Amino acid sequence: MSSVLSTVIIAVSLLAAVYALVGSLRDRPMDLWHLGSLAVLEVLLIAQAVVGFVKLGGDEGPAEPATFIGYLIGILLIPLAAAGWGMLERSRWGPGVIVVACLSVAVMVVRTRQLWEGTVG
Amino acid sequence: MAERERNDAPAVAPDTAPSPSPSPPPPSVNGSVNGEDQGEATRSGPGRLLVAVYAVFALAAGARAGVQIATRFSEAPVAYALSAFAAVVYILATVALAMGGRTSRRVALISLSIELAGVLIVGTLSIADPAAFPDATVWSVYGRGYGFIPLVLPVVGLYWLRRSAVSAPSRT
Numbered sequence: 001m002s003s004v005l006s007t008v009i010i011a012v013s014l015l016a017a018v019y020a021l022v023g024s025l026r027d028r029p030m031d032l033w034h035l036g037s038l039a040v041l042e043v044l045l046i047a048q049a050v051v052g053f054v055k056l057g058g059d060e061g062p063a064e065p066a067t068f069i070g071y072l073i074g075i076l077l078i079p080l081a082a083a084g085w086g087m088l089e090r091s092r093w094g095p096g097v098i099v100v101a102c103l104s105v106a107v108m109v110v111r112t113r114q115l116w117e118g119t120v121g
Numbered sequence: 122m123a124e125r126e127r128n129d130a131p132a133v134a135p136d137t138a139p140s141p142s143p144s145p146p147p148p149s150v151n152g153s154v155n156g157e158d159q160g161e162a163t164r165s166g167p168g169r170l171l172v173a174v175y176a177v178f179a180l181a182a183g184a185r186a187g188v189q190i191a192t193r194f195s196e197a198p199v200a201y202a203l204s205a206f207a208a209v210v211y212i213l214a215t216v217a218l219a220m221g222g223r224t225s226r227r228v229a230l231i232s233l234s235i236e237l238a239g240v241l242i243v244g245t246l247s248i249a250d251p252a253a254f255p256d257a258t259v260w261s262v263y264g265r266g267y268g269f270i271p272l273v274l275p276v277v278g279l280y281w282l283r284r285s286a287v288s289a290p291s292r293t
Contacts, residue, residue: 097173104177
């Protein structure tokens with residue numbers, strides 16, 4: 001796994017979470033910037049999945065790849081779900097859901113790294 | 122839009138108009154037959170946040186339990202069976218909160234209660250007798266591995282069920 005990429009993803013997801021939190025606190029529905037930040041996040045996560053699979057193919061990685069692969073793929077659903085929800089819920093709770101989604105992505109990337117390094121079971 | 126604001130008002134600005142009696146539901150909503158209005162009540166507004174967190178948990182717990190059972194069930198059958206059970210309850214709670222009809226509210230109430238009981242009982246047992254839980258479950262040590270969210274979530278959920286029931290009186 002590329003530690004630079006994970007660090008970038010964590011930073012972007014935290015920034016997106018803060019921006020969404022601002023929108024939620026100001027009682028605004030989701031706007032194009034929220035959507036854009038989720039799109040950037042999704043692209044980065046796809047890049048992470050590609051890098052992860054390439055490296056797995058190259059005989060690197062955790063002893064037990066099932067969970068790791070689950071994280072790589074499962075995490076891709078989160079920004080999409082958040083974007084869909086933000087479009088449906090035209091109130092402050094749209095960005096609220098994006099906050100949850102972005103924080104989840106950050107946590108999951110940390111977990112993915114731990115799985116890769118074998119520091120967690 | 123007006124309906125949303127009405128739902129949000131008590132949550133976002135408690136200082137504006139603390140009406141003692143809930144305002145009557147708008148006629149268009151009142152006319153629905155299939156409990157759609159109640160569905161809106163648990164699902165919309167802050168409820169979305171709750172459903173979103175539950176969805177993440179259902180996904181995480183379900184995937185984890187699946188992997189544990191598929192790869193090494195014999196190592197810790199009790200812990201992994203418990204993980205699977207917890208995952209099923211989370212999935213049930215997520216779906217019930219998202220649907221939010223009258224039956225769904227009941228299902229949500231039951232599954233949230235099971236969660237609260239589970240996290241308290243398993244949390245206590247895992248501290249009292251760590252040998253019985255060789256591998257962590259979602260509920261071990263009151264959900265410490267998950268930032269104690271498993272302990273907080275059912276409490277928030279039960280509170281939300283109560284609140285949304287008050288703001289949208291059921292026609293039982």
